[in-house]
Amino acid sequence: MDSPDSMGDMLVFYVGQHESNRPLPVSDQLVRHAQDCGYDMLTTPITTPHFHARVLTLLTSYNQAIAESSLPASTQPLPLVPALDHLDTPLAPSDTISQFIAFTSPWIDLASPDPLIAYLSRQVFNLEIAYAAFCGVVTVVVQGPRLSHSHNGLSQFARAIREALQVGGYIQLHVLLPMDGSHQIDDDEDMGNLARFARPEFVKQSASPAQSLDPFSGWTAWNAIRSICRYHSRLSLALDLPRRLPSLALQSRWYSEPLRLLNIPASSFLVNARGSYVLSKPHQLFIFRCMRLRSAPWLLLSDIGPIPGVNNPDMIMDYPGPLSPALAADASSPRSSMSSSPTPAEAAQMPKHAGKKNRNDPTPHLSYIRYLQRNQPVRSMIERFGGGFQDYLQSPLQPLTDNLESITYEVFEKDPIKYEWYERATEHALRDWVSEGKSTSSENGSVVIAVVGAGRGPLVTRALKASEVSGVPVQVFAIEKNPNAYVLLQRHNIETWGGRVTIVKTDMRAWKGPSLPDGTFGKVDILVSELLGSFADNELSPECLDGVQHVLNADHGISIPASYTAHLTPISSPRLYADLLSRSNMADSNAFDIPWVVMFQQIDYLSTLPPSPDASHAANGTKVNQLKVDMPLVPNVQTAWEFSHPLPPTILAQSSLRRGGSAVGGGGGFTGGDGANEHNVRFSKTTFPIQEQGVCHGLGGYFETVLYSGSEGKVELSTNPVTMEEKSKDMISWFPILFPLKAPLHVPANSELEVSMWRQTDDRKVWYEWLIESFITINDRRVRLGISDLHSSRSNGCLM
Template sequence: MSRQSSHGGYENYQASRPTFYIGQHDSGRTDALTDSQYGRVLDYGFSFATAPITNKHFHDRVVALQKSYLADVAARDLTAAERANPSLPGPTIPTLTDDDTSLFPGPNITSIVAYCSPWIDLYAADPLVASLSRQVLNLEVAYASFCGVRSVIIPGPRADDDEKRVAQYGRAIQEALRQAARTILVIHLPMYREPGLEEKGDTLSGAGVYPTAASTAVAGEEIDLYSAWDTWHTVRSMCAYDPRLFVAVRIPKRLPETELQTRWFAEPLHYLTFAASIFQQNRAGFPSLSKSHQTLINKYMRIKNAPYVLLSDVGPDAAELADAVDFHASVASASAGASSGADFPSLAEAHSSPSSTDKKKHRSASNAYFSYLKYLEREQEPYTATETSTLATFQDWLQSPLQPLADNLESATYEVFEGDPVKYDQYEKAITAAMADWKRLNRPSSALPRSGAAAVPAGTPTIPELVVAVAGAGRGPLVTRVIRASKATGVPIQLWALEKNQNAYVYLLRMNKQVWGGKVHLIKTDMREWAGPIAEGHEATGTVTKVDVLVTELLGSFGDNELSPECLDGIQRHIARPHGISIPQSYTAHLSPISYPKVYAELAGRAPSDENAFETPWVVHLYAIDLVSQKVPGHPRFQQAWEFVHPVRLPFVEDWNAQHGLKKVQTGGGGAMTLAAGLNEHNVRHCHLKFVCRPRGVMHGLAGYFESVLYQPAPAANGSTPEPVEISTRPDQIDRKSKDMISWFPIFFPLKKPLYLPQDSEIEVSMWRQTDDSKVWYEWLVEVFVWAGQSSRVKVAASELHSSRNVACLM
């Protein structure tokens, strides 16, 4: 059954594109902007600007405290051991004063982004510098939060080579999060340590403390592309994936491999920062970005909560902003003079005051970098059919899987399912192909001759009626498609529609009267309890016949997770043998390991109140994810877990049904895996899959997809085999098999603890589909291995065995 839960059908958003919110940052700014200066920045078109929390006065005060402490220690007659004593009292920075900051609460405060002092060094090897930096961070974050600032950017560490100091940095961030309970903290990091992209300016540690990426390159050392991401992963892990912790990524001049770009795409991005140095001049001499940069921006901007763009050190410069102060002051002075004088200013006053032309000229200020980004905004590809604003709201949003057997769905839910034409077009194509094959191959029909019907003259060509049943008809979209296929092929049909939802049954009765002309036999029943179709013309005797074509749409996000196998087990006994057809004919479940930090953070927040948060297979519109495995020979990125085929072609199925009948059997006491009676044991499945991960990374769970062969047409007269009619949710197959289909979101099997993946590791996934004859659930386990030699593998990580038994789908 369709599973995109609450969004509508297709919408016409072809003219709609993502919006860029562009901010201005000046790394040399030491004071917050005045209202006039901020207005000047907005005149350029920027949406926001950054502001330092403290000023040079505070910097000088901290440096003076550092120097005086060192001088005091040096003046004392201390041994080396005494100086290294961790109990030696250190300096404490006094609280801020109004001389230390120019940031104050005001009308623009909520649209200003605070920037912590770039001269602090939380990564410092010197304990004194680290302590002073941590104190500065706490003072600044607490004060910014008091002022009403919504987000604070914190400079990231300037190196990644010391795990101890990375942990030290992360501990400081964890502490700062407690200082500002409602403020977002954003760590500013490079996408990778590209030569020339290092932060400029000295820190409390002094000049030349950290080797630059340029000196690393000169020394012939290889640049570690993933070191900055490793640092971020350590920090956010120490902060327990706090939902108020985000990352700002400095975009490099040379973009790294696609895997690293996708890695950052999956992270909680708040800002993308662009320095002037990454732009290149076009033929007209204006700044522009490479095609690869444009592609990256267009991709990142399609996230539901798209990152803001921060232009760094591209203007307006200090001189322009100082001019803004003079201009606005002159306007205010002229206004005050006019209002204090006569009703009209004198000729001298009018001549000396700024003209309207000057004001307009001042207002039309432009910035070449900003203008270029707005050009990119206009040049983006419009939203596609699968990127409508409604669908975008469901990106990375957790939904509990529906249980259509246990629950009766509402009309609005059915209406949502029916909003996807692609799925029903594929179904109609499959039904049409099945009827055409039946007609072409002259297969027998299960329709019985009507008693008392007039004999057909010999030699008169006739097409026997086809007995068709739609099980789980809902509001009847598949019934309509069956009728259309019958008309298209010229194959007459006897049509039954089954629905257990008594409320939907009322709707079907109305459809039969007003749309289908009363030609559909409506049965209100669970399909598993149906006794079979009573042959037309034999109602008096109650003669039951067979079904030639059974049509269902019982598929879930993982194919079988809404108990399609169990439902079809209960009705497939009515399918004619050996020529009867089930649509769908088969479906397969597929898995791929993914990094999903945003959703993991949400589940971590739910876990204290929901003990099953990490044991539930969630239906999610997967978007901000990183597929951590690579496609290698024998181990594709998406791998099949198992398959179900219908009808079940087993010689003992009829005997089994005759032995056990249709009564529900009590569980327990059997020899099945769960000590059940074993009636549903044939629908148990197990898989063991191996994936290969080349770069190091982190795994938060498994993405689940499905594919289904609705119908495989019979070979043509020339012996060729037509392509099957299929639907798929696999990202690498959906465009080929069912492009723009939105009926099903994927399923996500989370892990309670993220698994770190070393470089060139192998991920092994074990999954079980379990049952106890009354419900169905999944169990999953993930293990990570690395090769320690040519013939030796070592397990480096493993999850616990997860089980969805507590939230199992009821039969």
């Protein structure tokens, strides 16, 4: 598919219009007119300049009373902001109130170092939130804390937000912060801002100019706010996009947060050679990436000028309802809803409000955003397959104890890469078998192939095809314990495979091998299995293949896969942590001790590799619908451990000796049982350098496997984001695995995370344990900054 060919495949952009000083109250008529122009929503202030003037008068009167009084200021009661009256707010309950995005007053300062200003601001804030909730407002944007205050006022700002979430029980609060850490408001630009009235003795105490220049200061403030608010589900982020975007590391950090609004001011637009408003390539890439999120943010166009025609009553059209996003996407301007011949009023109005180069388009900024919507990059195979599964927590399968449903098998079988690669590996193995002159385990010279854990039979079909392509005759066995899948395998053998396959219903570990005419059991030349899980060994592939290895030809038997490795990297994922926190508070107290299967999307890699020299120029000259938006930074993914098959006979012999608890088998296992499976225990300790400050919420787990390595090279599969595109691009059978942390671990820039990971067993089940430590080096001395709990999935281990 070269381009989206329908609205169903196109990601919809919901676009709103925002004016910092909106001259008209947002009426139902204005909303309909804005929708007719192509907007999906409008913003509105909660209170009016009249209310602002009342608060300033109150503050002035208080300061004057203090100055004129001979008594200490502490004897004077703090000023109380009176209740709202009808002149103080433009809002009222209405049918269209849910289509408004309400803004709290930008002139308050909840984080003010002056307790008087903070007290007044909190009163205003509470009045506005309470009234907005009464009117039925759903979405409220709150101006973030003034970053010039450093961290001194963050706690009181966060506490005010936490109170507001209780006052407005259904309101979604979005904290508006600058992406690059710049100051949102200059004191000199707003004479009525309460921050200007903070008393000098308090301002001097909180001054920290160096901190305000840190690009990460906005994210640091946000991290403190949402942490104090305990990752509240109704607390989200509104992000100001500057004219020049910050580093990729900071962009990736913001991307991982709960983004609900992207605010694009007029100053962020460029004017191209044709006089049209456009956004830079970095802006396009960031927007495209955000719009692919499972919950895509809304877009706000800020201070780009008033809605066309609002000052001309003749142009305000009585539109019966909102345009659908599909129609709005193709409506580049209001002309699509006008007659082909505009009225004199329309003709006179449009040139008056349009720029010289855009006089035919009264909404050039909106038209450009709709252009981006129509020309967004094509979704990848994984994105199309995984729609709805992004950042959705799933418990790992337990195929040894549970009989899988047909739909589960069907999902795996839709993979366009996995089974083709298995067929290629089997074909290469058959060719090498013949070229190396190996003897077979059959009486007629056919190579004996056993598909163990056959499921619904896709690997059986591929083994037969590999035989046809290579010209090497085979004898195929399909081993499956699931009684329901066994029925389907029998039907396939009759209808599809022509009776060429021997179907055996049993646990592979109990199978004695191919039955021979003399009543004995033969051997297998090639064992083919698809027992790998998201972390390679988490669905007990090692234990299963150990149990069936006794049927494999001891001299030159082949296992497909031949080996597999597990891989780790620390990640930041506020969304997944919030989900787990909610689960642990409600019903699942062990939520943080379970390795979860997740299709990662809204995450940030805390440890990354140096960028490619050409990375910064990769998008130059590239068409919009060809831009790569999925992973701007390359994560540092390290190997935890490896398993290989078949195992040396000495290892299996020792395992057999330990099974049963004989004295010569040792004193028993470390964690219970006889220790017969302890050859499959693993431990790893890996260190990850952390380039920028962040919060670790857990570990992302992946795997790589060598299906077969022979004369024609290696046939490999990978879910590792570093190697997946090279080894098995577009493979969709496996999602990564998440090892979460109960308490997020804060890590500073230029520090290290040390990850300890264990694979444990008691001969009845297998589980994982993980622990993360944070270190920083100061004057050549390595100092531990923090350490996580020792997490253990023993209570939810995979049963053998």
